[in-house]
Amino acid sequence: MINTFNKNKPISLIGKEYALKGVNPLEPKVFRDLVKRRAMDILNITPNNEEWEVDESVRKEVEKNIYEKIHKENNLLPVDFLYKGVEKARAVCRISTPDGLGTGFLIDKGMIMTNNHVIQSKEIAEQSFAEFYYEADKQVVKVKLKPEDIFITSVVDDLDFTIVSCENLGIEDIKPVHLLRSSVTITRGEFVNIIQHPNGRKKEVALQDNKVTYVYDKVIRYNTDTEPGSSGSAVFNNKWELVALHHAGWFTDDNNQEAENEGIRISAIVNRLIKLANEGNQNASRILTTVEGTSPYLGLFDVHGLIQNEKDLLEVEIPSFKGDKRFADIGFWNIEHFNNSVNQQRVTNVAKIVANLSMDVLGLVEVENSALDRLVVELKKSSINMNYVYLNAEGTQDLAVLYDVETTNVELRNDINEKYKSILSSKTNLGNDVFPKKREPLFVKCIVKEEDKDIEFLMIVVHLKAFGDPESMTRRKLAANIISVIIDDLRKDESFKNIPIVLGGDFNQTLDGDILGSLIDSPYLFTLTTDDAKAGYVSYIGNRFSLIDHIIVSNDVKLGSISDDDAAIVRLDKSIRRYVNNISDHVPLVVRLIYKNAGNIPEYFRNKHNSLCTIVKDEDSIEKTLLKLHINKSKLENQINYYNEEQDKLLINEYYTDIHFNIGDKKILFKDISKLVTNTHTKWLSYDKSKRELFSLVDLRENGLIKSIYSGKLTDPEELIREDYELEKVKKQACKGLLVDARYLTQVDKEEIIEIIESTCNCNVEHVVPQSWFNHKSPMKGDLHHLFTCEKACNQFRDDDEYYDFPDYNPESNIERTISNCGKGEFEKFEPESGKGEVARAVLYFLLRYPGKIKENRRNRINIDLLLTWHKEFPVSLYEKHRNKAIYELQGNRNPLIDFPQCANGIDFSLSLV
Numbered sequence: 001m002i003n004t005f006n007k008n009k010p011i012s013l014i015g016k017e018y019a020l021k022g023v024n025p026l027e028p029k030v031f032r033d034l035v036k037r038r039a040m041d042i043l044n045i046t047p048n049n050e051e052w053e054v055d056e057s058v059r060k061e062v063e064k065n066i067y068e069k070i071h072k073e074n075n076l077l078p079v080d081f082l083y084k085g086v087e088k089a090r091a092v093c094r095i096s097t098p099d100g101l102g103t104g105f106l107i108d109k110g111m112i113m114t115n116n117h118v119i120q121s122k123e124i125a126e127q128s129f130a131e132f133y134y135e136a137d138k139q140v141v142k143v144k145l146k147p148e149d150i151f152i153t154s155v156v157d158d159l160d161f162t163i164v165s166c167e168n169l170g171i172e173d174i175k176p177v178h179l180l181r182s183s184v185t186i187t188r189g190e191f192v193n194i195i196q197h198p199n200g201r202k203k204e205v206a207l208q209d210n211k212v213t214y215v216y217d218k219v220i221r222y223n224t225d226t227e228p229g230s231s232g233s234a235v236f237n238n239k240w241e242l243v244a245l246h247h248a249g250w251f252t253d254d255n256n257q258e259a260e261n262e263g264i265r266i267s268a269i270v271n272r273l274i275k276l277a278n279e280g281n282q283n284a285s286r287i288l289t290t291v292e293g294t295s296p297y298l299g300l301f302d303v304h305g306l307i308q309n310e311k312d313l314l315e316v317e318i319p320s321f322k323g324d325k326r327f328a329d330i331g332f333w334n335i336e337h338f339n340n341s342v343n344q345q346r347v348t349n350v351a352k353i354v355a356n357l358s359m360d361v362l363g364l365v366e367v368e369n370s371a372l373d374r375l376v377v378e379l380k381k382s383s384i385n386m387n388y389v390y391l392n393a394e395g396t397q398d399l400a401v402l403y404d405v406e407t408t409n410v411e412l413r414n415d416i417n418e419k420y421k422s423i424l425s426s427k428t429n430l431g432n433d434v435f436p437k438k439r440e441p442l443f444v445k446c447i448v449k450e451e452d453k454d455i456e457f458l459m460i461v462v463h464l465k466a467f468g469d470p471e472s473m474t475r476r477k478l479a480a481n482i483i484s485v486i487i488d489d490l491r492k493d494e495s496f497k498n499i500p501i502v503l504g505g506d507f508n509q510t511l512d513g514d515i516l517g518s519l520i521d522s523p524y525l526f527t528l529t530t531d532d533a534k535a536g537y538v539s540y541i542g543n544r545f546s547l548i549d550h551i552i553v554s555n556d557v558k559l560g561s562i563s564d565d566d567a568a569i570v571r572l573d574k575s576i577r578r579y580v581n582n583i584s585d586h587v588p589l590v591v592r593l594i595y596k597n598a599g600n601i602p603e604y605f606r607n608k609h610n611s612l613c614t615i616v617k618d619e620d621s622i623e624k625t626l627l628k629l630h631i632n633k634s635k636l637e638n639q640i641n642y643y644n645e646e647q648d649k650l651l652i653n654e655y656y657t658d659i660h661f662n663i664g665d666k667k668i669l670f671k672d673i674s675k676l677v678t679n680t681h682t683k684w685l686s687y688d689k690s691k692r693e694l695f696s697l698v699d700l701r702e703n704g705l706i707k708s709i710y711s712g713k714l715t716d717p718e719e720l721i722r723e724d725y726e727l728e729k730v731k732k733q734a735c736k737g738l739l740v741d742a743r744y745l746t747q748v749d750k751e752e753i754i755e756i757i758e759s760t761c762n763c764n765v766e767h768v769v770p771q772s773w774f775n776h777k778s779p780m781k782g783d784l785h786h787l788f789t790c791e792k793a794c795n796q797f798r799d800d801d802e803y804y805d806f807p808d809y810n811p812e813s814n815i816e817r818t819i820s821n822c823g824k825g826e827f828e829k830f831e832p833e834s835g836k837g838e839v840a841r842a843v844l845y846f847l848l849r850y851p852g853k854i855k856e857n858r859r860n861r862i863n864i865d866l867l868l869t870w871h872k873e874f875p876v877s878l879y880e881k882h883r884n885k886a887i888y889e890l891q892g893n894r895n896p897l898i899d900f901p902q903c904a905n906g907i908d909f910s911l912s913l914v
Contacts, residue, residue, distance in 0.1 A: 010199045011100040011118050011231050013156070013248035019262055020247065021157050023216045032059045033406070034215065035066070037296065037383035038187040042066050044380060049405060067189040077238065084240045085193065089205065090132075091177045092234060094197040095119065097128040101200035103233040103246070104130060106176045108290040110168040112145070113179075114232030115247060116155055119162045122147040132171050135203040141170040150283045154272060159218065160247050161269050163287060177234055177242050178292040181302070183267035184383050186243040188212055192222050192263075194246060196233035213260065218268040220244050224261055235263045242266050267295075274303060294358035296384065296406070299329040299592075328408075328448045328455060328593045331357055331570075332504035332551060334365035334463070334586035339396040342371045349583055351378035353572060354386070354402065357588060361410070361446050362402045363461035364388075365506045365586075372400055389444055391461075394437035399461045399505075401444045413443040413458075416490070422634055423482050423627055428471065434478045436465050441483060445499075457557075457593065458496055460487075462505040476508060477515045478623060484518040484525075485627040491524060491554070492889040494647070501525075501554040504589060508548050518624045519552055523689075527552045528559070528567035528591060541573050542585030551589050559593060567591045620692050622725045629696040629717055633704045642702050643882040651888070652899050655680070661900060666908035673896050673907065674848045681849065682892040684779040688728070690787055691765055695720045698886045699789045701879055709766055709788035709835040710798065711821045720789065766790035768839045769846045770800035773858040780850055784887045785895050786842040788835070794822035797830075802861030803839065804829035805869075828861075837874025840867040841897040844904065847912035848896070859913040868904055876901055 026034065036047050039062045051058050091106040095114050104114035112130055119125050125147035132141045149165035186192065194206045210224030220243065222235075235244035244263025252258045270291055276284035295302060335350060354362065354375070364372075372388050379386050384404070389412040391399040403410045417424060417440055424441075426434045435441075442461040447454045462483065465475040483503065490496040503525070509515050511533045520527050529539075529550045539549035551567050553559070559567075570588045573579040579587075620628075635641035659676060663669055685693065695717045699706045705714045766788045767781070774780045809824040809831050823832040832839065844867055846854075854862065876898050884898045897904055 009100045011097070011102040011115075013115075013117055013231060014250060015248075016250040018156075018248040018250070020160065020219050020264065023218050025216055028056070031215070032056070034184055034187050035059050035063055037184040037385070037406075038190070039066060040380040040385055041383045042069060042190075044377075046380070047385060063187075063189060066187070070190060081238070081240075085195075085205065085207075085236075087175060088177055088234070088236060088240050089135075089195045089203060090174050092195045092197075092203060093130040093132045094134045094200065094203075095128060095130055095232060097124055099124070101197065102231045103197045105195075105232075105234045106132075106166075106171070106174055107163070107179055108176045108287075109172075110146075110165055111150060111163060111176070111287070111290070112166050113161060113163050113245065115245065116153050116158075116160045116162050118232045119145075119164060120153070120155075122151050125151060125162075125164050130166055132174065134197065143167040143169065143171060150286060152273070152276070152281070152283050152287065154269075159264050159269055159272055161245055161264060176290075178290055179266055179270055179287075180242055181267065181270055181291050181293045181295050183265070184296055185241050185266075186212055186215065186220060186237050188215055191238055192220075192224065192243065193236045193238070193240070194224055194230065194233050195236075196230040196246070198230050217265075219247070219262050219264055221260055221262050223259065245269065278303070294356055296358060299358040299360065328360045328446070328457065329358070329590065330361050330363075330457075330459065330502055330504075330551075330593060331359040331588050331590035332363040332365070332461065332506075332549060333588035334506040334549065334584065336366050336584040336586060337396070338364070338366060338371045338375075338584075339368040340370035342374075344374070346582065347371065347374045347378055349576075351375055351382070353576075353583070353588075355379060355382045355384050357570065357590065358384075358404075359402075359590065360404050360408045360448055361444075361459060362588075363442070363459060363504055364400045364402055365461065365463045366397045367400050368396055368398055369400075372402070375402075389442075391440070391442040393439040397437070397439060397463060399439070399442040399463060401442065401446075401459060401461060403446065407448055409447040409449065411445040411447075413445055416443040416486070417441075420482075420486050420489075420631065423485065423630055426478060426482060426627075428474050428478065430471055432471060432475060434465075434475050434482065436475070439463055441486075455593075457500040457502055458490070460501065460503040462503065462507065464506070464508050466508045473509075473515055477517075480507075480516045481518045481621060481624040481627055484522055485624055485631060487554070488522070488524060488628065489631055497889075500557040500593065502551065502557070502591070502593070503553070504549070504551040506549050506586065510546055510548060511550070514621075516550075518621055524554055525552050526555050526557075529569075529589070532567070532569060537569050539569055539587055539589060540585060541571075541580055541587060549586055549589050551591050553591070553593075557593055559591065620689070622721065625692045625696050625721050625725075626718060628692075629721065632697045632700060633717075636700070636702060636704050639702070642700075643878055643885065645881070648881070648885050651885070652894070655888075655894055656896070656899070659896075661903045661906060664906075666906055667911060669903070669906050670848070670908045670911050673903075674851055674912075677845070677849045677893045677896070680893040681779065681783075683890065685782040685784065685891065686778070687782045690782040690784050691724055692721070693784065693886075693890055694765060694787055694789060695724065698784055698883055698890075700882075706789050707879075708794060709768075709790050709838060710794040710823055710832040711791065712834040713791060713821070715789070715791070764790055764792045764795040766795050766798070768842045769854070772800045773854050773861070774850070775855065777853075780846075780853060783846075783849070784883075784891060785845045785849070785893075788838065788842070797822050797825055798832075799825075799830075800858075801825055801828045801830040803843070803863065803866060803870075804831050805866055806831050836870040837876070838880055840870035840874070841876070841880070841895060843867055844871065844897050844909060845895040847909045848907070849893070851912040852914070854913065862913060864909045867909075871897060871901065871904055 032052055036052050039045050040047065043065055093104050093106065093112065095102040095104045095118055097119060102114055102118035104112045107113045119128060125145045128145050130143050130145065132143065134140050143166045146165040146167065151164050153162040154160060190212050192210045192212060194210065196204060196206070198204055206224045210222055212220055212222045214221040230246055233246040234242055235246055237243050244265055246261065246263050249259055249261040252260050273284045273288055277288055338350065369390055376386055376388065385406055386402055387405050388400045388402045389410055393399065401410060424435060428434065444459045445456065446459050447456050464479050465472045487501055507516060511520060511527065511530060519525060527550060529547060533547050538545040538547050540546050568590050570590060572583070572587050576583065659672055661669065695706065700717060701707055706717045706720060707714055768786045768788065771781060806824050821833050823830060843862070880898050884895050888894045
């Protein structure tokens with residue numbers, strides 16, 4: 001029955017009929033997880049997750065152990081148990097309404113929670129008041145309720161709670177009992193403690209002998225001493241954490257001796273507030289700012305980025321998120337001097353922060369393993385099972401990745417450090433290590449476990465050289481170049497090309513200037529802290545406030561929007577006293593990766609501007625390009641790394657799966673292959689980018705040198721790279737001059753000036769289909785399949801002449817119209833001395849990839865029969881196979897004339913020239 005007939009009578013729900021409706025038992029998997037998390041705290045165990053997943057007897061045995069430990073030690077509680085209880089009791093108040101008396105408690109300054117059946121409406125609230133300190137030897141403080149400020153309620157048959165504002169005068173010093181987000185604060189067999197005003201009497205507490213009998217999705221049930229008037233009481237566990245809102249009770253025997261009580265789980269109430277906030281309820285949003293802790297299932301960001309429809313709102317977390325959890329919460333934090341001598345109080349403080357961050361994976365900087373061991377032990381006291389992997393550098397500033405064992409598998413990839421040791425051990429011109437004290441990047445492959453599909457990503461943690469002197473800045477710049485080159489190279493590796501990369505840590509460098517340019521400007525990467533830097537946010541809060549910690553991700557990642565941002569800087573110094581002195585001078589950076597409805601995002605590198613100055617933009621520094629060359633040449637020491645035929649066969653078969661080479665119809669085969677090489681050309685490289693790739697990888701021969709396509713002259717690729725960068729400097733200066741005199745120059749004038757500048761260089765790149773034939777347009781200009789290294793003399797000698805086979809030309813003889821062993825040329829015709837097969841297959845590829853793109857007045861310069869003859873007479877070389885595979889990894893498409901030379905006679909190439 002509900003007593004609501006006398007304002008001096010206690011309000012209560014007594015009777016089984018008042019048990020909350022729509023309550024469901026926990027699913028076995030969810031209940032096992034709850035018991036496991038509670039056991040970590042109560043029994044101090046490290047659970048074996050595989051056993052818990054498959055063996056229900058493990059849960060039963062652990063539950064028995066929890067029960068025995070609790071009941072054996074029920075009279076042996078820490079001395080601070082009573083102190084904390086007294087502090088919590090101050091926040092409990094008696095609620096006086098026109099209908100009677102109940103209990104409530106302060107959940108924030110000027111905000112009270114009680115039952116809906118105590119305060120059903122704003123009208124009731126306006127006529128009600130709360131009495132604090134209604135207890136022995138205390139002066140009662142009455143405060144009015146203010147439903148006009150905040151009022152949220154859920155009816156008695158739903159979650160039976162009311163949150164209402166109140167005056168703050170006279171209760172300013174009371175510490176509120178904040179709502180908690182976590183749903184793993186209590187399990188079956190534990191004791192609860194209830195502070196109440198039974199029958200409207202002065203404040204009393206039911207301690208210890210109050211056992212939890214059932215845990216459901218929205219409620220818990222327990223045996224305890226409650227009476228009418230206890231409605232709206234706070235229910236605590238033995239750590240004085242708020243676990244439930246007392247709701248109703250009933251007798252379970254005919255003699256009315258054995259009672260069972262029911263409390264609404266606080267996590268269920270918080271879920272409702274989140275749902276209301278996502279629906280636009282401003283009061284709910286305000287209340288949520290007071291909620292403490294995080295969900296062990298949803299982490300720091302909670303449901304941000306996950307709510308896409310009404311169904312998702314209903315599945316927020318009851319008690320664990322039941323929707324599609326395909327996300328990973330990732331963070332980076334320089335804890336600063338978290339070494340083996342750290343005191344226990346700091347370990348405890350850091351553990352509390354890590355628990356509240358609730359990351360799946362957290363990259364840590366300036367740590368040591370003994371301190372991390374103690375941190376892992378401390379986290380178990382909060383029912384958090386974490387472990388770590390570790391890079392042991394010299395000194396005390398090591399790197400680590402801390403991860404949630406429940407959600408994530410982590411594999412330390414020292415093999416990556418070994419693979420790139422030749423560049424990771426680089427030194428500056430002054431002889432200093434780029435990565436001081438062997439503090440190389442930490443590479444970790446992470447797998448977030450999902451029911452349908454495991455989610456993988458590669459995490460890279462860095463701590464670059466500090467200080468602002470020129471040498472330290474040089475070391476950071478070279479380190480950024482090395483990391484960028486490694487990432488570029490990993491993206492070509494079958495093991496990593498299809499998984500996202502997340503790079504972060506302490507870069508000791510702001511984003512202004514060019515120190516981190518090779519990472520920030522990489523077409524494969526996106527710097528999440530760019531907008532934070534522009535907004536003036538900081539991550540280093542020591543003696544100089546600055547943003548020197550960053551998160552950079554590969555551009556195949558879908559990011560969850562967190563308060564309209566993609567990354568969050570967690571300013572812990574705003575909420576934790578003496579944070580800098582006691583914790584760290586850095587604050588964490590965190591990000592949520594979303595995999596829900598996220599497929600692979602293609603990368604497009606289209607030149608959207610026609611300005612010549614934009615075209616000559618330097619995309620890779622010379623240092624980065626030389627590092628790429630160094631890696632690629634080192635691979636050539638193993639011949640199979642030059643061209644792995646067995647591996648490429650698999651790629652070839654997969655690439656041409658839908659092509660029927662024996663179809664017997666030349667026109668259909670042309671169209672099918674043309675469509676394939678066009679649709680798979682997903683990465684459009686600028687001409688400058690293509691040149692760097694040509695010199696550092698694509699055109700390398702087995703001996704690590706580059707051979708000019710027409711003359712066969714061997715050249716050191718480093719020489720080509722350095723000369724190309726010198727050319728770019730000259731071109732940039734020319735561009736500046738053109739901008740000054742732009743009104744006096746036509747576009748033709750500008751192009752001619754650039755061509756004159758290029759002609760002064762000792763190296764060049766040959767477009768076997770000359771640029772003038774397609775008006776210098778992209779993506780044709782930067783398509784590596786028809787670009788070859790060619791020294792200036794041969795390039796100029798050929799000009800834009802058509803390929804031709806002179807009957808009287810023999811490369812072995814001395815012909816008047818040959819130059820520098822390039823070939824013979826006359827009457828706008830050119831026959832190369834070498835490379836006939838390579839250029840023929842490149843032109844035929846061009847016809848397949850770009851039908852109709854060659855200008856009409858140049859189409860008569862394409863002799864298809866001659867190209868097919870050269871294709872047949874000069875078979876595909878190992879060099880071409882290497883080129884084709886390398887270009888496939890860079891651009892996404894292949895040259896079918898190299899993969900299947902015999903298909904040439906089955907294709908009608910003339911369709912490209914119609």
